[in-house]
């Protein structure tokens with residue numbers, strides 16, 4: 001509690017200084033889609049936002065889950081977003097008592113249906129629904145995969161779904177992601193931020209988790225079609241493993257140009273989410289059969305060895321015969 005309040009205070013004091021210099025604040029902030037301290041309302045109700053499950057609001061933080069088992073918490077915006085191009089910045093913190101084992105993580109959503117989890121079916125994706133319709137950006141802290149990923153955890157991935165795809169925890173969603181990146185966002189003393197930008201049909205995710213006060217690009221995925229009129233939400237879950245997942249602010253900016261034809265945005269309301277490109281599955285290709293390969297190699301080496309030895313004996317033999325002939329000629 002004390003730590004959270006301290007963090008909150010420091011953030012309030014320090015945020016405006018760097019926000020104006022290095023961060024993007026030129027665009028119009030959409031108040032009805034944003035959430036800024038102090039959070040008016042308390043406990044389980046907030047202006048413009050709905051809290052679900054274990055989510056709890058104080059004046060300075062929204063705690064999606066406490067550091068306890070089997071929790072699901074959600075924070076859902078009540079107003080759909082009608083901008084075609086937008087940007088969402090989330091100030092968050094993930095921390096807990098676990099040193100090596102912790103989880104599961106949280107997810108930021110732009111979806112057709114705000115989740116009612118933990119009530120309802122398919123509440124299996126970080127406190128929200130599987131088979132969702134829209135965009136999910138998942139900040140996964142626990143590596144569930146038995147094999148070896150070619151990336152480290154914590155891991156951020158983006159998934160676009162038209163309602164038919166299943167998020168596979170066993171592979172940490174790598175089968176269905178459009179792109180991903182590793183980011184050490186958990187257990188940091190300093191403030192941690194993530195930004196999702198959707199502009200020109202491209203989803204780009206940035207992070208500021210190294211206390212640099214500047215965005216670094218995590219992933220970018222072009223060819224993503226998302227309709228207007230969907231809802232923003234942030235959800236988190238714990239299972240056997242636990243962590244505290246907290247949100248300190250959500251800022252949504254409108255990136256549409258002022259002269260954009262409103263009819264274009266209206267038309268865009270009816271499309272289904274789609275991605276032109278999915279990353280190739282990260283689990284792969286059976287291992288080559290090592291015993292057969294080494295068998296061939298061995299046979300080859302033995303053959304070469306035999307040829308070399310035979311050659312040497314043959315040349316040595318000729319040399320010996322020649323030498324003998326030569327010495328005989330000299331004696332007679």
Ligand SMILES: [Ca+2]
Nearest residue numbers: 140142144172
């Ligand atoms: Ca995982």
